[in-house]
Amino acid sequence: MTASPDAIEHLLRTEAPQVLGALVRRFGHFDIAEEAVQDALLAASQQWRTDVLPENPRSWLIRIAYRRMIDTLRAESADRRREKEYVASEQRFSSPHPTAASHDDSLNLLLLCCHPALSSASRIALTLRAVGGLTTAEIAHAYGVTEQTMAVRISRAKQQIRKSGARFEFIVDDDFSGRLSAVMRVLYLIFNEGYTVTTGTELTRTDLTGEAIRIARLLHALVPDDPEPAGLLALMLLIDSRRATRTAANGDLVPLADQDRTRWDQATIYEGAELIRAAWSQGDVGTYRLQAAIAAVHASAPVAEETDWEQIAALYLALEQVEPSGIVMLARVVAVAHAFGPARANTLLRQLDRDHGLLQHPLTMHRAHAIRAHLREAEGDAAAAREDFLAAADMTKNEPESRYLSRKADGE
Structure with a gap:
């Protein structure tokens, strides 16, 4: 059957972690495996646009990636005996429906990416790249660093996995609790990036939110007695x-209310x-x-006016004790505004900004200015609100969000 370019792109994004997992499970060598998978994906994107899709796309990708990897290992290795073992492995995967093609490797791949040998930042960055499919530029923007810095971090993470001799399979002696926390954080970031993308013309990327939910379901099934997953x-x-309901027919952002x-x-x-x-x-x-x-x-609120904002404000206060991030603090300001009025919320925002620099920090400043704009508007200071709306619109790289803030500055 033939498929549209968008359908092919979605299929490749879905299958990429499975193919990578199959290679790493058989061969190890995470860094070489990822390069082989990228070659296979490129070959597929070119061939499938002109030919019919193979009957089993994952099997097709695995075979191509295996051959690319064996070629690389053959070129690098002087050990002829090991080369023969790799060739034998290739032959085991030459059938139309290799066993590995039906195996879901997402969770094992996630656990490998969150190996204890890696720093927390490297675990998240590597998993976003290998499993989430985010580009290095997108990950760099999320962390407020340059693309070159993030590329170096990801490369070093792959090298560290190789040096550590990490096994692909999980065993009970590993630091599962720590790796589970890192995996959950990764999935959370993948979902957030998909729900409101950092850059681009679209508000959301359903491929990322869907993948995050899919793997979160697998994670919950793996540890059903753990309440946090x-x-x-x-x-x-x-x-x-x-x-x-988050966007109008023309793609413009629709606020929650x-x-x-x-x-x-x-x-x-x-x-x-x-x-x-x-x-x-x-x-x-x-x-x-x-x-x-x-x-x-x-x-649970059938209409926005029936939202229990006092309960939400209390929950955000509890969340701030567990995770005192700028994003959580700003969310509490919004809840306080709805529950107790803009004056009280503005006082809270000024206090939090004095203590944490929310209006200047790269990860919070656009949201902080947008929230202050709404508060100033509610207090009747239209000129100051316009200034903040324009500042926030200029700070965000998400086009639907920027258009919304610009319209608010114009009094719409």
């Missing part, structure tokens, strides 16, 4: 339930609410369960 999955589902809640995905809301309900009372509540609880409060 359940909370993370619940959070993603509850937020993703609003996806269809103006969204048509009758179009929210009720089945997804129910699944997310049941997950957080079951996980809420299991031990000390962590960051993902708190965020899921906030999303559940939003989802």
Whole structure:
């Protein structure tokens, strides 16, 4: 069958981590395997646009990537015996439906990327690159560093995995708790990047949100008794339930208060609410369960005016104790504004800015200016609000968000 370029791109993004996992599981050599996978993806994107799709795309990609990898290993290795072993492995995967093609390697790949030998920043960056499919530029923007700096970080992470002799399979003696936390953080960032992209003409990238949810489901199935992965999955589902209402027909951003809640995905809301309900009372509540609880409060309000903002403000205060990030602090300011009025929220924002520099920090300044603009508008200071709206519009690289803020500056 033939497929559109968009369908091919989606298929390649979906299959890439599976192909990479198959190579690493058989050969090791994460860095060489990723290069082989990239060669296979390039070959597929060129050939599949003119030919019909193969009957089993993953098998096709695995065979091509295996051959590329063996060629590289043959060129690098003087050990002829090992070369023969690799060639024998290639032959085992020459059938139309190799066994590895039906094996889901996403979680093992995630655990490998979150190996204890890597720093936290390297774990997240490498996983976003290898599993999430983000470009080096997108990851660099999310961390507020240059693309060159991030490329070096990812390259060093791959080299460190190779030097450590890390196994692809997980064993019980590994630091599973630490690696699980890193995996959850990675999935959270992948989802957020997809839900509101850092740059570009579109507000969302459903390929990334869908992949994050898919792997979060696998993670929850792997550790069903751990409440935080359940909370993370619940959070993603509850937020993703609003996806269809976040933009107008012309692609413009629609704020939460103006969204048509009758179009929210009720089945997804129910699944997310049941997950957080079951996980809420299991031990000390962590960051993902708190965020899921906030999303559940939003989802339970049939109209925006019935939102329990006092409960949301209290939950954000608890979240700030667990994760005192600038993004969480700003979200609490918004909740306080709705619950107790703009004057109190403005006082809180000034205090937080004095203590943490929210209006100057690269990761928070555009949001902080946008929030202050709304607060100033609510207090009747139109001129100051316009100044902040324009500043925030200039700071964001997401075009729908920038258009929305510019319209607000013009009084729309």
